[in-house]
Amino acid sequence: MRIVLVGASGFLGKHLLQALTHDGHQCVVLTRCASHRSTTAMIPGVELVQADVFNAGVLAEKFAGAGAVVSMAGVLNASGRGGQGFYRVHTELVEHIIKACQASGVIRLLHVSALNAGKGSSHYLRSKGDAELRLNAAHDLNVTIFQPSVIFGKGDEFFNRFAGMLAVAPVMPLACPKARLQPVYVGDVVTAMLSALEDPLTWGKSYELAGPQDFTLKELVQWTAKAMGLHRWIIGLPKPLSAMMAAVMNLVPGKPLSWDNYQSLQTDNTSDRNDFACFGIEPRAIDTVVPDYLAGSLHQRRLQTFRQKPRP
Ligand SMILES: NC(=O)c1ccc[n+]([C@@H]2O[C@H](COP(=O)([O-])OP(=O)(O)OC[C@H]3O[C@@H](n4cnc5c(N)ncnc54)[C@H](OP(=O)(O)O)[C@@H]3O)[C@@H](O)[C@H]2O)c1
Secondary structure, three states, X not given: OEEEEEOOOOHHHHHHHHHHHHOOOEEEEEEOOOOOOOOOOOOOOEEEEEOOOOOHHHHHHHHOOOOEXXXXXXXXXOOOHHHHHHHHHHHHHHHHHHHHHHHHOOOEEEEEOOOXXXXXXXXXXXXXXXXXXXXXXXXXXXXXXXEEOOXXXXXXXXXXXXXXXXXXXXXXXXXXOOOEEOOEEHHHHHHHHHHHHOOHHHOOEEXXXXXXOOEEXXXXXHHHHHHXXXXXXXEEOOHHHHHHHHHHHOOOOOXXXXXXXXXXXXXXXXXXXXXXXXXXXXXXXXXXXXXXXXXXXXXXXXXXXXXXXXXX
């Protein structure tokens, strides 16, 4: 099948593209900025095309003749008053994708949203929820929505980011230590998406994708330190201090913890539904996957430190 993907140049997209091309699908990735040196462009069977993804006319032209479209653009941090940046990427872009599907005659659309979309006061979650409302109202399209909890796997932003901090900090103050999360393996998310692609039973449905265990954020950070063989002192901050830390970090370039991240952590990122069963998937636990790639990244970091040491 010829599949056109929007927002597939990132972490989940690369894993999905490997699986789609392995199954013989021809993939076209629309991106805001194409570089032929990009690791996405290097996946055999993937064509990386630079396009104005916010222009429904341009999208319709690129979608023409596709058997399916995959919509998966997302941002964890965005600028602009009232969460403008989030609504632009999560809601407006999805509206353009819906219009472009309708104009080009593509009726199959897979969309990656997030667990808790539409809940709480985070703009990330609210904008994801608004997109889902629009997708569910597009009755002329066969839409399947995926709502993952935090996704782990090689190249993830979650365990790798904490591993990077733990590698250098013997003591770590942690905001929102009691927030609950149910990490889900990227390979399981990809398998669910592949199964859904050609299965009419998934049309018009939303799937909550969460792993087999739920943890507090503090438990996950402690687990990461242990998996790396490090003894670290992780200090969970009470709510007022967590809010203060988020307010300060929100001003730091790159926003290591934004105010909106703080808001989304106020709602437990867990699911009591076992939607993986619909695909015959038994989701994998963190301890069967994460230590392998953390060991690799720890080794890389040590090698880098060794290379940077001044030679006599
Ligand atoms: N990773 C997780 O733990 C997790 C959990 C739940 C839900 N999700 C959702 O899953 C999807 C994929 O996540 P990911 O981890 O693969 O994210 P990612 O690595 O950050 O990639 C996101 C993609 O979004 C596109 N994008 C970023 N900023 C954009 C902007 N301003 N305008 C238009 N497009 C933009 C980028 O495409 P180009 O740069 O090529 O244009 C990029 O390839 C997202 O929708 C995310 O919200 C992820």
